[in-house]
Amino acid sequence: MEKIGSNPATVRRLSPSLACQYWYTCAVAGQCVVHRLGLVPYPQAWELQEQIAEQIGGGGLPPTLLLLEHSHVYTFGRRGEAKNLLWDEPELVRRGVSVMWVDRGGDVTYHGPGQLVGYPLLPLAPGGIYAQMGLDGHPREMRLPQADYVGYIRKLEQTLILALRRLGVASVWIPGLTGVWVQPDVLRSGRGGPASSSQLPAKIAAIGVKVDARGVSRHGFALNVDMDMSYWQGIIGCGLKDYPVTSLAELCSPPPKMEMVMEVLVAAFGEVFGYEMIDESRRLQR
Secondary structure, eight states, X not given: OOOOSHHHHHHHTSOHHHHHHHHHHHHHHTEEEEEEEEEOOHHHHHHHHHHHHHHHHTTXXXXXXXXXXXXXXXXXXXXXOGGGBOSOHHHHHHHTOEEEEXXXXXXXXXXXXXXXXXXXXXXXXXXXXXXXXXXXXXXXXXXXXXXXXXXXXXXXXXXXXXXXXXXXXOOEEETTEEEEEXXXXXXXXXXXXXXXXXXXXXXXXXXXXEEOTTSBEEEEEEEEOSOOGXXXXXBOGGGOTTOOBOOHHHHSSSOOOHHHHHHHHHHHHHHHHTOEEEEHHHHHHO
């Protein structure tokens, strides 16, 4: 596989003994390693998270959060329906959009430049991976753990809501609608975008995850920061007809820079999940 970004490649080059020691140090300290990867095509990012999650499940790497942006792509989850793709092949080609069917939950969504995508790769199962590690950092007995799938999604939503509040945007979780939403009154008072007449909440962040047989999470969330919103016209996002989509750029003037959004998001993630966040990107650049 082509190496995507210097930081995950550096982690993968660790020898087995050093990787195990690194995992044990982070696990005992309750740490999560952050990698900021920039713009990464979806297939490479999917393969990268598969590789890292596999090593986390085997005790070779610590909990990890990948932050990145994608080239234009529509992804369909396990509940995806082809009818929710509205653009035909010539229009997809003209707009430079690829289409992929993936193994996360949910229906169809859009990823593109200006959207912050987060892939938390975490050992979720209580009493699972951590409890089965020996004091020497080597895995002992491995058994099928039980992860709190719904509780994990709620925590992702809490993380995004907390981050958005610190960026000046009020958002909510709506029962029955996965993701993070902005209510109509907030949309109408948006400082940067066009006035909205919608009586429905607008989605500002989508969530779609998978938890593997070892209890390690894959895929994650996508927060609309400052992106070309016209690409949402090519799909019925998440299969929810008539629900609008919004972004930080439409609600904030000026819109926050991606770097600031990442800083706020990482801090909120650590608070909600109880991790000390270790920014590997910065450590390796010193």
